[in-house]
Amino acid sequence: MHISHVVIKNFRALEDIQFELSPKINVIVGPNAIGKTTILQAIRLPKALIAPRTPNESQQTLISMGAASPHFPQRIDLDAFWRDRGKPVEIRCTYCLTDEEITTVTNALPDVVNGLIQARLGQPFSNPVSLIQFLNSEPGRQAQEQARGEVLEALEAVRRDKSISIGLEVSNSQIHAHSPVGALFIAYLDNRLDPQLTLFSYFPADRAMPVGEVAVQLGAADTQQQMEAHNSQPQLKFNRLKNTIFNTLIRSEADRAALKEVFAKISSSILTGRRILDPKLNELGLLSISIEEIDPPNRRFELDNLSSGEKGLILTFLLIARTIARGGIVLFDEPELHLNPAVCRDILPFINENYASPKNLQFVICTHSPQILESAFDQDDFALLHLETPTVLSRVGRTAYDEMADTLQSLGTSVSESLLFKGTVLVEGEDDIRLLQDGFGETLRRYKVSDLGGRREVEKTIKKIQSLELTGKKVDPIYLIFDHDNAPTDLKNSRAVRFIQWPRYCIENYLIDTDCITELLKAEEISKATDQSSGQVTNELRTLAFSQLDELAARNTFTQQGYLSLSFTQEDIQGHGLHRIAAFLYSRVAESRNSLPDCAEDVWTKMFLEKCNEERRRLTILWEASWKERCNGKRLFADFQKTGHLKVSPAIFKRRIIQLMKSTNSQNWRDMAGLLDELLNQSKKQ
Numbered sequence: 001m002h003i004s005h006v007v008i009k010n011f012r013a014l015e016d017i018q019f020e021l022s023p024k025i026n027v028i029v030g031p032n033a034i035g036k037t038t039i040l041q042a043i044r045l046p047k048a049l050i051a052p053r054t055p056n057e058s059q060q061t062l063i064s065m066g067a068a069s070p071h072f073p074q075r076i077d078l079d080a081f082w083r084d085r086g087k088p089v090e091i092r093c094t095y096c097l098t099d100e101e102i103t104t105v106t107n108a109l110p111d112v113v114n115g116l117i118q119a120r121l122g123q124p125f126s127n128p129v130s131l132i133q134f135l136n137s138e139p140g141r142q143a144q145e146q147a148r149g150e151v152l153e154a155l156e157a158v159r160r161d162k163s164i165s166i167g168l169e170v171s172n173s174q175i176h177a178h179s180p181v182g183a184l185f186i187a188y189l190d191n192r193l194d195p196q197l198t199l200f201s202y203f204p205a206d207r208a209m210p211v212g213e214v215a216v217q218l219g220a221a222d223t224q225q226q227m228e229a230h231n232s233q234p235q236l237k238f239n240r241l242k243n244t245i246f247n248t249l250i251r252s253e254a255d256r257a258a259l260k261e262v263f264a265k266i267s268s269s270i271l272t273g274r275r276i277l278d279p280k281l282n283e284l285g286l287l288s289i290s291i292e293e294i295d296p297p298n299r300r301f302e303l304d305n306l307s308s309g310e311k312g313l314i315l316t317f318l319l320i321a322r323t324i325a326r327g328g329i330v331l332f333d334e335p336e337l338h339l340n341p342a343v344c345r346d347i348l349p350f351i352n353e354n355y356a357s358p359k360n361l362q363f364v365i366c367t368h369s370p371q372i373l374e375s376a377f378d379q380d381d382f383a384l385l386h387l388e389t390p391t392v393l394s395r396v397g398r399t400a401y402d403e404m405a406d407t408l409q410s411l412g413t414s415v416s417e418s419l420l421f422k423g424t425v426l427v428e429g430e431d432d433i434r435l436l437q438d439g440f441g442e443t444l445r446r447y448k449v450s451d452l453g454g455r456r457e458v459e460k461t462i463k464k465i466q467s468l469e470l471t472g473k474k475v476d477p478i479y480l481i482f483d484h485d486n487a488p489t490d491l492k493n494s495r496a497v498r499f500i501q502w503p504r505y506c507i508e509n510y511l512i513d514t515d516c517i518t519e520l521l522k523a524e525e526i527s528k529a530t531d532q533s534s535g536q537v538t539n540e541l542r543t544l545a546f547s548q549l550d551e552l553a554a555r556n557t558f559t560q561q562g563y564l565s566l567s568f569t570q571e572d573i574q575g576h577g578l579h580r581i582a583a584f585l586y587s588r589v590a591e592s593r594n595s596l597p598d599c600a601e602d603v604w605t606k607m608f609l610e611k612c613n614e615e616r617r618r619l620t621i622l623w624e625a626s627w628k629e630r631c632n633g634k635r636l637f638a639d640f641q642k643t644g645h646l647k648v649s650p651a652i653f654k655r656r657i658i659q660l661m662k663s664t665n666s667q668n669w670r671d672m673a674g675l676l677d678e679l680l681n682q683s684k685k686q
Contacts, residue, residue: 001095001096001097001101001199001327001328001329001362002021002023002095002096002329002362003021003094003095003096003329004020004023004095004096004163005018005092006018006019006021006039006043006092006093006094007091007092007093008038008039008091009088009089009090010082010083010087010089010090011038011041011042011081011082011083011089011090011091012035012041012042012081013034013035013038013083014038014042014083014390015083015084015390016390017387017391017393018393019395020383020395021383022362022382022383023362023381024356024357024363024381024382025348025351025352025362025363025365025376025379025382026362026363026364026365026382026383027367027373027376027382027384027385028364028365028366028385028387029367029373029384029385029386029387029420030386030387030388030419030420031420031421032445033446034387034390034422035387035390036366036387037205037333039366040202040331040333040364040366041065042091043093044061044202045061045065045091045168046091046093046166046167046177046183047093047166047186047200047231048060048061048062049061049168050166050177050187051183051184051186051190053187053191053198053200053230053231053232054227054228056232056233057228057231057232060228061231061232062076064233064235065080066080067081078170078175083390088170088171089168089169089170089171090167090168090170091167091168091169092178093165093166093167094164094165095163095164095165095166096163097158097185097189098327101189102158102159102162104189104192105158105185105189106155106159108188109151109152111188112184112185113147113151114135115184115188116147116150116151116180116184117134117135117143117144119180119184120143121134150181151181151184153181154182154185164179164182164185165178165179165182166178166179166180166182166186186199195223195226195227196223196226197324197325198230198231198323198324198325199324199325199328200230200231200328201230201231201234201319201320201323201324201328201330201331202230202231202234202331203234203319203331203332203333203335204235204333205333205334205337206235226323230323244318245276245303245318248322255322258321258322259318260275260276262317262318262321263276265354266313266314266317266350267294269350269353269354274291274294275291276290276292277290277291277292277300290302291303291305307338308337308338309337309339309340312337312338312339313339313343316332317350317354320355320361321355324359326359326360326361327359327360327361328359328361328362329361329364330362330363330364332363332364332365332366334366334367334368335347335365335369335372336367336368336372341371342371344369344372345371345375346375347372348365348376348379348382351363352379370420373419373420383395384396384419386419396419420448421447422446422447423448423477423478423479424447424450424479425444425448425450425479425481426449426450426452426458426478426479426480426481427449427450427451427452427458427480427482428452428454428455428457428458428481428482428483429453429454430451431654432481432507433451434655435507435654435655435658436481436507436676438658438659438662439658439659439669440662440673440676443676443677443680447479455483458481458482458499459482459489461478462480462497462499465478465497466494466496468496469495469496469497477495477496477498478496478497479499479680480497480498480499480500481500481501482499482502483501483505483506484501484502484504484505484506485505485506486505488501498679498680500679503675504628504630504633505629505632505633506633506634507633508634508636508637509629509631509633510633510668510671510672511637511654511658511668512631512633513657513661513669514537514538514541515534515664515666516657516660516664517537517541517657518533518534518537519660520657520660526646526653526656527647528644528645528646540640540643541640542627544636544639544640544643545627545628545636546623546631547639548631549616549619549620549623550616552619553612553613553615553616554612556615556619557608557612560611560615561608561611563596564588564591564592564595565592566588566589568585572584573585637653638650641653
């Protein structure tokens with residue numbers, strides 16, 4: 001059995017998507033909060049409501065989704081399902097059955113008929129004596145005849161199509177089931193199994209591993225918990241770590257050997273070499289499950305001493321190996337939880353080699369791990385599904401991946417980032433990343449923010465992307481932010497390139513918020529001088545800013561007089577031999593020398609100083625009302641650090657400023673927010 005097609009409309013974060021699933025491994029990726037987990041919940045819900053395994057599965061699933069309360073089990077809050085209250089919720093899953101499964105259902109026709117009658121009586125798990133008495137009555141015989149006809153009709157459709165489409169619709173405060181008779185076939189195939197086995201299991205992301213002594217249950221109580229843990233209350237899986245291991249070890253020699261084989265596979269493939277030992281009572285009389293390192297020094301330690309990630313892997317793959325029946329379906333949310341990237345890279349190959357292929361299991365996996373994402377392309381029968389928006393879920397093929405990889409790698413990003421995030425925002429440096437994330441974390445939470453190492457690299461990247469765009473290559477939009485530096489750019493936005501140049505000198509100029517700075521300087525953990533007024537702080541910052549004018553006036557005057565600099569870039573000499581480099585440098589020196597007037601040093605110095613003083617007076621007038629926008633903000637904060645007022649580094653001080661600007665909704669923060677909003681929403685306007 002496997003799910004071949006899914007339709008989800010108006011369910012929570014998802015507006016309208018439908019997609020095909022691979023019979024083996026399906027990996028769903030996308031930005032945070034876009035609705036990946038909602039897909040798993042949507043697949044889980046019809047199974048729980050229409051084809052439940054246990055008496056509590058429907059109710060417990062509704063409780064876990066916030067649609068019901070254990071205190072008011074008779075009431076259902078359908079608002080927990082809707083995205084738009086004015087439209088119906090629709091979920092449909094098409095299950096494909098094997099010939100063997102169809103034969104099994106056909107041979108169990110009487111049981112399926114009785115199951116349909118029980119469901120219609122509202123007593124799907126009632127006392128069998130009551131059912132026998134009803135079936136022997138005239139109404140019971142009529143019900144049997146009607147139910148048998150419906151089941152035979154549904155069975156004929158299954159034989160013809162090899163599939164069953166089950167689902168539900170939520171509208172007008174009611175939940176309506178699609179194909180309830182077909183759903184009974186799914187339920188029967190699941191219910192006929194040993195309680196330890198299931199055809200459908202959900203592994204949620206909220207995995208909490210217990211430590212210490214646990215109560216071990218045997219018999220009926222444990223059997224009920226085991227069945228509830230499949231889908232009804234999946235979080236029970238993780239509370240039952242020791243219980244599951246203990247019960248498996250004591251069931252039989254075959255089960256004990258199978259458990260050790262599973263553990264050996266895990267330890268040889270994705271964990272370091274370890275093996276599980278038989279349970280025993282320790283010196284305190286407590287149940288002890290020990291792990292032994294295979295390689296020297298053969299250290300032994302308690303299961304509790306494994307990391308959370310290791311325990312999660314052991315339990316997860318133990319349950320998959322021991323509880324998922326052949327042909328089953330596994331919903332798996334965030335398998336990378338608590339694991340390092342090196343281990344994540346091996347998860348999909350391990351799943352495929354040990355479970356998906358040999359046991360014909362289908363996996364639907366939601367992940368944020370770039371390593372898992374990249375390994376999804378190692379096998380042709382893996383499917384990578386990219387949830388882009390509430391209405392767009394597309395399959396990324398191998399060819400598209402290769403083309404995207406070449407393009408994105410040349411831009412300093414990757415396919416993983418383009419699929420896991422809504423977009424990539426490239427900035428000049430690491431300080432810019434921290435400031436933007438501290439000040440605008442909510443705005444940027446679905447974006448990957450990376451630094452390119454300076455404005456020159458940002459501008460080179462813009463030109464590179466636009467050159468690729470002109471060749472017709474599909475490039476997802478890249479967002480770039482860079483400083484003004486008193487040098488406005490002549491670059492233009494395009495479909496593939498969205499950028500903003502801060503109107504102020506640099507991003508730090510927005511942090512020259514004297515009210516916020518004055519407030520922070522009152523804190524003893526930040527400032528050594530906590531008694532400064534707002535006016536004093538403003539005057540000191542203004543003085544530091546105006547100290548930059550001499551340098552700026554000299555630079556401007558040098559340029560205005562037409563003097564040429566001796567400076568050159570890496571690109572000027574890169575890839576050339578020594579003779580060509582020497583010729584270039586001589587030419588540059590000659591040009592610089594020829595740009596100077598033919599006069600004595602004292603004459604030139606006097607003339608240059610006069611021009612500089614004139615330029616400084618001009619700049620002083622210009623800066624009087626706009627020094628906060630025009631000065632070099634990075635240098636200003638570095639100079640402020642040299643005054644000795646601060647107990648923290650400039651980087652920490654700047655982060656505290658933008659955090660305070662955000663919390664107080666200052667004008668500078670609103671100006672930045674407006675520019676970011678304009679940048680990230682340009683694609684909607686074009």
